[in-house]
Amino acid sequence: MAQYQRTVSVSTPAAARWRDYYELTKPRVVAMLLLTALVGMCLATAGWPPWWAVIVGLFGIGAQASAAAVFNHVIDRRIDTKMQRTRHRPVAEGRVSQTAALTLAVLMVAGFIACWWLNPLTAWLTFASLVGYALVYTQWLKPATPQNIVIGGLAGAMPPLLGWTAVTGELHPHALLLVMIIFTWTPPHFWALAIHRRQDYAKAEVPMLPVTHGVGFTQTMVLLYTVLLLVVGILPWLTGMSGWIYLLGATTLNLVFVGYAWWLKTGTQKGRAWQMFKFSIWHIFATFVVLLADHALLV
Structure with a gap:
């Protein structure tokens, strides 16, 4: 943030407004x-x-x-x-x-x-x-x-x-499977950030789960949702929407995500929630890239 503030201070007003x-x-x-x-x-x-x-x-x-x-x-x-x-x-x-x-x-x-x-x-x-x-x-x-x-x-x-x-x-069940992947991924992604920024949310009086139910309970929910995501992630293959490349890639990514959730749940070192949050961003990006790659090879 300090770097951003220095950049603004030496930029022209028009450029600063554009960035804002x-x-x-x-x-x-x-x-x-x-x-x-x-x-x-x-x-x-x-x-x-x-x-x-x-x-x-x-x-x-x-x-x-x-x-x-x-x-x-x-x-x-x-x-x-x-x-x-x-x-x-x-x-x-x-x-x-x-x-x-x-x-x-x-x-x-x-x-x-x-x-x-x-x-x-x-x-x-x-x-x-x-x-x-x-x-x-x-x-x-x-x-x-x-x-x-x-x-x-x-x-x-x-x-x-x-x-x-x-x-x-038109709507299609396969499209709803893609929605389910992101819907299931979102809670562990955001709750990891909420754990990392718990004091911020408490100060702002935003009732995020770590504030209302504690960090330990939130860690458990994060783990459960990553396990659910592991199950949901198999559905595109089971329904025939995607092939083996997707199954192998998505399952690997989801297992690593579960591993991060277990690491977060069982450890006390500061920074674990932030590390999981950063991985979650790459996780969803890679999952959809794998979906696209699987489709490209089947065309």
């Missing part, structure tokens, strides 16, 4: 969401999806995901000021006004139109995901229940389904 608005869209998170959407697009067809559907679909999904991120910055601004991890966010620190941020959120309009151009189902599902994350999770669930990330995680799990419908215009 860019940060509002949570580009790394959106990039990961778009990867999962792309995999959904590819797996939806026996061959490769039409290039125009991929471009328009990724633009529409990405624009609305970015808009949801902006709404999150605005709604969470007071909580963000109380947490070390988020207190330097553009809206929380006052570098971008609420009005300017919400103006940027008109991205959702362009995204909705792009998705509608493909098909109404994708447009409405993408909009529902935006509402689910920006309002249901951020505004209601996050300050209300320690199960916030479990319930609200469904919105973040939707992109592969959105990618699937962008190409086909």
Whole structure:
């Protein structure tokens, strides 16, 4: 963060504003969401999806995901000021006004139109995901229940389904399997961070599971969810959606994830939760890359 602050201080005001608005869209998170959407697009067809559907679909999904991120910055601004991890966010620190941020959120309009151009189902599902994350999770669930990330995680799990419908215009059980993978992965991913930042959440009075039920209970839940993910991860192979390459790759990744969860549960060394959180990001990225590679070799 110190490096970021030094960079801002020596940059021109215009450049600093550009970076602030860019940060509002949570580009790394959106990039990961778009990867999962792309995999959904590819797996939806026996061959490769039409290039125009991929471009328009990724633009529409990405624009609305970015808009949801902006709404999150605005709604969470007071909580963000109380947490070390988020207190330097553009809206929380006052570098971008609420009005300017919400103006940027008109991205959702362009995204909705792009998705509608493909098909109404994708447009409405993408909009529902935006509402689910920006309002249901951020505004209601996050300050209300320690199960916030479990319930609200469904919105973040939707992109592969959105990618699937962008190409086909219809729902399919295989697309729901992709949603299940991310939905099951989300709690151990986020609870590992919550354990690492427990004091931050307690200070901000956010009822994350480590704050309300303790670290030990949260570690147990993390372990149980990683075991559940191991089971869910086999379903794409069992249903014939993916082949042996996926099965071997995903099972290996999930076993390592379970190993991290067991390591977190049985040890007391500081930093274990942070190490697991960092691995979880690579885990979901690699899982969807393996899904795509398996599909590519079968085409």
